[in-house]
Amino acid sequence: MIQITQQMIDALAPNPAASSNARKISQKGGFIRLERSADETFYLGECTGSGASRYITSADFLDPAVPVFRCSCPSHQFPCKHSLALLCEMMAGKPFAVCDIPDDILQKRAKKAARAAKSESDGDGAEAPKAPPKVNRAARTKKLQRQLEGLELTARLVQDLMNAGLGTMGGTALATYRTLAKQLGDYYLPGPQRLLNRLILEISAFQKDGDDAHYESAIDVLEKLWALVKKSRQYLTEKVESGRVEQDASLLFEELGGVWKLSELEALGLAKQNARLAQLSFWVAFDAARGEYIDTGCWADLDTGEVSLTYHYRPVKALKYVKQEDTFFGAARIPALAYYPGEGSRRVRWESAELLPLEPGDLDGLRRCAASDLAAEVKAAKNLLKNTLSGPAVYRLLRFARIGRAGDVLALQDTVGGTIALGDLPGMEPTTARLTLLPDPSLLESQVLLGAFWYDGAERRMKLQPLSIVTADQVVRLLY
Template identity: 40%
Template sequence: MTSITEAYVDSLAPNAAAMKNGRDLVKKNSFAALRVTEDETLLFGECKGSGKDPYRCSADFNQESAPVFRCSCPSRQFPCKHTLGLLYAHALGKPFEKAEIPQDIAEKREKAEKREEKKKETAALETEGDSPKAKRKGTSKSAFLKKRNAQLEGLNLLEKLVLQLVQTGLGGVDAKSLKLLEDQAKELGNYYVPGAQAELRELVLILKEETDQEAVYSRMIEQIIRLQALVKKGKAYLEQRSAEPELPMDSVTTIEEQLGHAWQLAELREAGRTKAEAELMQLSFLSYEDQARGEYVDTGWWIDLQDGVLYTTRTMRPFRAAKYIKEEDTVQEIIQAEELFIYPGETNPRVRWEKARFRERSGHDCDAVKALAADSFPEVIKRVKNDIKNPLAEKNPVYLLAYHSIERIGDSYVFRDAQGKQLPVSERDIVMAPQQARNLLPLLKEEDLRDQAALVMFRHDLDSGRLEVQIMSLITDRRIIRLLY
């Protein structure tokens, strides 16, 4: 069974309220029975509820990397507070009585095994091109072309909007033209290009800002360049796909996702974008609002302990449906993903997994992370410059650096590598958080400021023309110090 720690149970909770309610059930001794099977793959029990009959809850670890949680309560949250309470009880060392597996759960296990076998058979048929799904592919050609033509029409509309904006001049944008842009951004929703629509909305939000006009102007120029690049590359890609419908989707760059395609895990597997048995350690985490897309975004930055690749995870929760979607949180343990799905992208690609185990983080893991950090600032800066040459690339790439020291020079801070090369710390945050990361630096110990590693986010300051960084986390010999949270 997965090591059930409090941190592990915290990671399962859909939100902070469920976490608190689950813990409270244990504190109030609400469980009339706590049981575990002889092989310790199933926890189950009975918890007092609002009715006369207790709720029956269970945590099934028959497949360790994909546990199944069940409860007889009517809650729409998953896992519910009763199942979380059952897990917290185990993590806190409450006594569990040994018992036989209940008949209903044994039957459900059997049905799940049959479904898994059928799924494998279907996958084998698809590989051979003999499944109903494979046979239906030919019938979707006309729908495919219809969608691509609509997307091309949408990008043509976006191209005209950008051209008109440039010809009018950014200084000539008034309330009336802003309202027109908002309406046209809404209209783009009819053309299956949600990525392009979000980029136009981002421009509208920038144009609405009234503070620091010089900084706003630089961001407007940057966003218009991004829109032009998306139109140019998007049209070329769609025209090629329309001319050659059998051409596989681009699984290297992010163009499909930027145009609005939602990658399915089966598609990523077919494109070879998976990795078996990956060990990941989260180095930083942040939740923020994406107003342009109308979503809350929970973002984690992770390092692969085997090869040092930095990945991101993103959970998008639309404002209107946020309470029904699990809110992600900081993860302190090591994730052992059975199969890691890697989305298209080059720097900090997004990842996801379905089945995973957890293990406690140790000092050896911190040593491994430090050993994987880049120790030459000039080499990293060269890579960052190559990253940001592409207007459609990630605007703020994240890298792991080994530093000799973090030093204060006047009112500013700089990183210094072993060769004495400097890298300036941004005086204003790149990613907005409740606190400014640089303001926390004076609180650190001297040992934390020397010969450690740092996860940093880069920004190209258009006004000064220089690269600068925001510190996200420091990785020392014993711990991770998160300055961005």
């Protein structure tokens, strides 16, 4: 039988209520018939519904990474609670009578196989290389030129602020800057638009409470906005003048607000086949400048130890339509993993994945991949963070000898005597103090830490925020 876990059911559910209702259906004996195919790729159940209604629900696991659910109920949710309840029956080990796969399912499988066959280059089963997406050169050139016009407007604004000082943004002038921020959307520049909105929010907060931290943050945002404008003007000008307007692997595309398609990332070679990832940490943050909640997963490649991030954006205006992501404690087997351009802890995305429990030895493999030279990792992280357009932190797996007090702070010591202060990245949920609450002192000796390197500008030194401790048999999450 296909291995089903509660994690898998919760991940597939469109919302927590659907998962909860599915458990109730299963626990109350809602199924009067359960069947499966001999090869265990197809499962079917007949479930009682409201009144005299009965629903036929099925799960097709021909491709375990992309199970197909069908149900005769009128629900618009997908998968519906009856489909999820069928999974609950499987997870509970209920007996399923052996049946033939229905003809309509076999026909659907055949059509899907025929579509897949068209993607093969020849009869030997090799897949044809994906052609790069077609580019409307005239439309792309027009858009780039429009972006350049918007960047010129932004450059004048930033130069005026640098000459006159951020204090000139105060009072009634904020309304003018809000209007300018809205205008940037007309120039296809949502990235600079968000930075300007963040600048406005920091100055507004400074006016209310006088906290210098807001003013310092505003300076950082202004520096990033200026760096983005300078680099983007040069980048876009070269593309327009050379006529090479096709998409490339530049970080600036996303920084300006572009949205990558998976096919575009694959065409640029930013992909990995048959990847296996384990989520080691998870958090949710609200970005006021974007008006969105961001669900962030921190994942480690079980084969290489590389740490990557997933981002799931939920606009405030559409919260009831967008499902929140959740912590996942198993492993994901991903047929095609796409990487975003960049260095350090890159963003990743995928269309489908088979969700599985962690296998024996997976954590040992991660521990073997962890870095042991703290000085080298700090140097590498510092070089990455020097880039004004980089993210605020670099995530790494690090082997350590001990974690303990060093004066007034908690510090990590590596296996060769190097040390680094532990501290919480501004804007992140605090985790450092949670190390002192761990009931097992052995977790603070000779283990592997998932941590976020970041630069503390006030103290002028690198720090490390602890996120998880990876032992030989468990992941102890400080943030999940």
